[in-house]
Amino acid sequence: RKEVEQDPGPFNVPEGATVAFNCTYSNSASQSFFWYRQDCRKEPKLLMSVYSSGNEDGRFTAQLNRASQYISLLIRDSKLSDSATYLCVVNTYTGTASKLTFGTGTRLQVTL
Amino acid sequence: SQTIHQWPATLVQPVGSPLSLECTVEGTSNPNLYWYRQAAGRGLQLLFYSVGIGQISSEVPQNLSASRPQDRQFILSSKKLLLSDSGFYLCAWSHDRRTEAFFGQGTRLTVV
Numbered sequence: 247r248k249e250v251e252q253d254p255g256p257f258n259v260p261e262g263a264t265v266a267f268n269c270t271y272s273n274s275a276s277q278s279f280f281w282y283r284q285d286c287r288k289e290p291k292l293l294m295s296v297y298s299s300g301n302e303d304g305r306f307t308a309q310l311n312r313a314s315q316y317i318s319l320l321i322r323d324s325k326l327s328d329s330a331t332y333l334c335v336v337n338t339y340t341g342t343a344s345k346l347t348f349g350t351g352t353r354l355q356v357t358l
Numbered sequence: 359s360q361t362i363h364q365w366p367a368t369l370v371q372p373v374g375s376p377l378s379l380e381c382t383v384e385g386t387s388n389p390n391l392y393w394y395r396q397a398a399g400r401g402l403q404l405l406f407y408s409v410g411i412g413q414i415s416s417e418v419p420q421n422l423s424a425s426r427p428q429d430r431q432f433i434l435s436s437k438k439l440l441l442s443d444s445g446f447y448l449c450a451w452s453h454d455r456r457t458e459a460f461f462g463q464g465t466r467l468t469v470v
Contacts, residue, residue: 278456289448289461290402333402337456343409344390344452345417346459350401 247272252334252349259356263324267352269317269334278337279310281319283330284351290333293319324356360385364449364462371469377422377436379465381449384430389451391432392459393424396446408432444469 252269259265271279279296294301296308296317307320317334334349364381371377383389393405404417406424414424421440425433432449446466450459 278458280458287446287466289464292458292460295458335458337458339456343407343415344454344456345404345407346392346450346452347404348394348402 248349249273249347250334250336250349252352254350254352256353256355259324259354261324261326261356261358263356264320264322265324265354266321267319267332267334267354269319269349271315271317271334271336271347273336273338274312274315276315276336276338279317280335280337281306281308281317282333282335282348284333285330290348293332321354324354326356326358329354329356360451360460362449362451362460362462364465366465367463368466369468371439371467373441373469374438377434377439377443377467379434379447379449379467381432381434381462382430383432383451386430386451386453388429389453390459391426392450392452393432393434394448394450396448398445402448405434439469441469443467 250271281293282290283293284290294303296310300309305322309318331351331353333351336347338345361384391408394402396402408414408426422436448464449462452459
């Protein structure tokens with residue numbers, strides 16, 4: 247089983263739609279969680295951290311369920327500029343260092 | 359503010375040639391440093407991480423090596439490149455074991 251699993255997509259949605267991405271992780275000792283965005287041929291950039299209580303940043307809402315080892319990202323009122331690959335990231339402390347493990351990403355294409 | 363520099367941006371190298379990619383971080387001290395590789399259409403694969411000078415952990419056995427000669431300098435090397443070494447190489451840093459990572463702009467390596 248992969249350490250971090252995501253639906254690869256692509257998700258093709260019209261502008262204004264709401265879209266949800268899911269992610270599961272295998273290591274119950276994982277401690278912190280993030281969503282990154284990666285545009286084509288660019289480096290990943292942090293979108294938001296994910297907290298146990300759930301958190302929102304504008305049109306973006308992230309949720310964490312530790313019991314189910316499940317992370318989600320909800321994008322409301324999708325914009326053309328939201329088109330990108332969204333990476334689920336899990337941070338696990340190994341005892342000597344933190345290790346960030348990335349999912350393979352979910353591709354989103356927002357269309358007119 | 360912190361910045362991360364990675365160079366070169368693109369590189370074309372023949373099979374069997376050596377490789378040296380350099381990454382430096384400014385504006386912070388004792389960062390955790392990472393090298394990732396992303397093959398075309400694939401997710402990010404953690405290659406090496408370092409928690410301090412001279413401390414390198416390898417995630418995947420391969421013909422690559424990493425070194426950290428200074429606190430904010432991380433170098434990825436190979437003595438003899440293989441075709442399979444082609445990919446997008448990304449350096450990243452984080453403050454500590456719970457925080458997000460920030461990426462350099464990446465080096466797109468093509469081995470021919």
